[in-house]
Amino acid sequence: MRNIWTICRKELGSYFVSPIAYLLLTMFALIFGFFFWNILGYFVSQGMEMIMRGETFPMNLNEQIIRPLLSNVSVIGLFFIPMITMRLFAEEKRSGTIELLATSPVRDFEIILGKWFSALILYACLLFFTALNFGFLFLYGRPDWKPLLVGYLGLLLQGGLLLAIGTFISTLTKNQIIAGAATFGFCLLLWVVEWVTGYESATWATVLAYFSVITHFDSFAKGVIDSKDVIFYLSGIFLGLFATARSMESLRWRS
């Protein structure tokens, strides 16, 4: 446990000493800020229209702003996750520091968990910026906060899964660019794979669509914790980290 924290601290240090973390945070804040501003503008203009037409259809911040925005975050996150995970192992392999870790009296899973946690913490920092924007909604309106919390739980779970995949891919190569590109491709595929259900209704299509990380997020965005989705994410995280451990072990046998 102590070792996990030691490694996690060191990784966080690397993120925040170098410009990586600040670059990611800035980009994310800008992009999300634009989404937020956009959707808020649309919401306000819609409200004005209704008043002009004399309608009194109830408008809902949760349904009309928070839920679509959370879905947006989950997609934006998809683009940022490769940039978070690509260096985790690739860098250590390239510079040879992996030898230090591998010859220290720490277990492989402690190294992996430490690195994965640090990535998750950085991802959580990105999400924190969305909380700042949502804060304005609470300042000027009265949205329900519980669905928002559930949404964040979903985002963390989904992020954890994609980060675990990224961590695994990072152990496969010495080259950060390759690790990043492969992770991005894989994450994108996991997102769009549900499209097959649009024209195909066979069992294989349903099974394939089940692997789409985004569809499992829908219920969280609605504010519903569905055990099926939680289990999907948790088992995905476990699988990703397990594959990482196998891959680290095989490094020793192959290299």
Added chain:
Amino acid sequence: MIAVQELTKRYARTTAVDKISFSVEKGQIVGFLGPNGAGKTTTMRVLTCFLPPSAGTATVAGFDVLEQPREVKRRIGYLPEAPPLYPEMATTEYLRFVGKLKGLSGAELNRRVDYVCERCFITDVKQKLLGKLSKGYRQRVGLAQAIIHNPEVLILDEPTAGLDPKQINETRDLIRSLAGDHTIILSTHILPEVEQTCEQVIIINKGKLVATDSVRNLQARTRGVESVQVEVTARDGALNVETVQHRLEQVHGVAQVVCKDPKDHRLVFEVQSQKGQLVRGDLARAVVESGWDLNELRAAGMSLEEIFLELTGSDAPPKTAEPASEAQA
């Protein structure tokens, strides 16, 4: 302290280490000598539990590298060929990180960090980023991280590679000063380094063990003959080469005298003793008693370089052998 039995390591296509057996006693400095690609790094990586052996066993402090790797890792300090430094970390931050990984904490960690900084002469770069350090300092920080947890065994892969002569001397002194507390294995392809630093030498070539013995024995074993260089000058006037040579040949135990550098006032001879005879004392007496001046008297023992070539049976100088396979290993 270290016992290696029939150790073999095969990669996909090549056999890097082939049935090597040796053992190292506690407190010794052992030089691991061989040309590039001989299997030095591979052997060290097996000993540090970085690579598993394909066959054979290796134990460190009584623990098997395959069965109890964590116990082995606890007792080993390892400096890979390239010091494993994180460029974005400062020296003390890095040493604290490594110390924690090795199981140190609290006051002891602080104490050890200060201690190794002093021991390795890196106190003046404590707050600097590792990425900004010069090669010599990087090497020393690498050594510092290897000894941070006061390991019983130190494994150093080419600790002086890439340093300038002054840094090489400093690093050698540092390693020698560590010898009392630690058992040290260091690899090198530079022969004088072994002569200067190590008590024992293990020579491998192309993955096979060529010789293992103490440096002194090895020098004696290959010849058992003392070779002495004598420089004689005259007090006044010129010297007759033949007279001096004749006089030296009469000294008890001398087998052969060759004049190497005859000049008017200075004659240099190389004297070979008979097997098992010490002749230096008698040579000095003979020269002085004949009324000549003895300028220099030096044991010109056989260098490891010659021993190495003799043992590996190759005519090519050892440094040029297949440098490509080292990168793979």
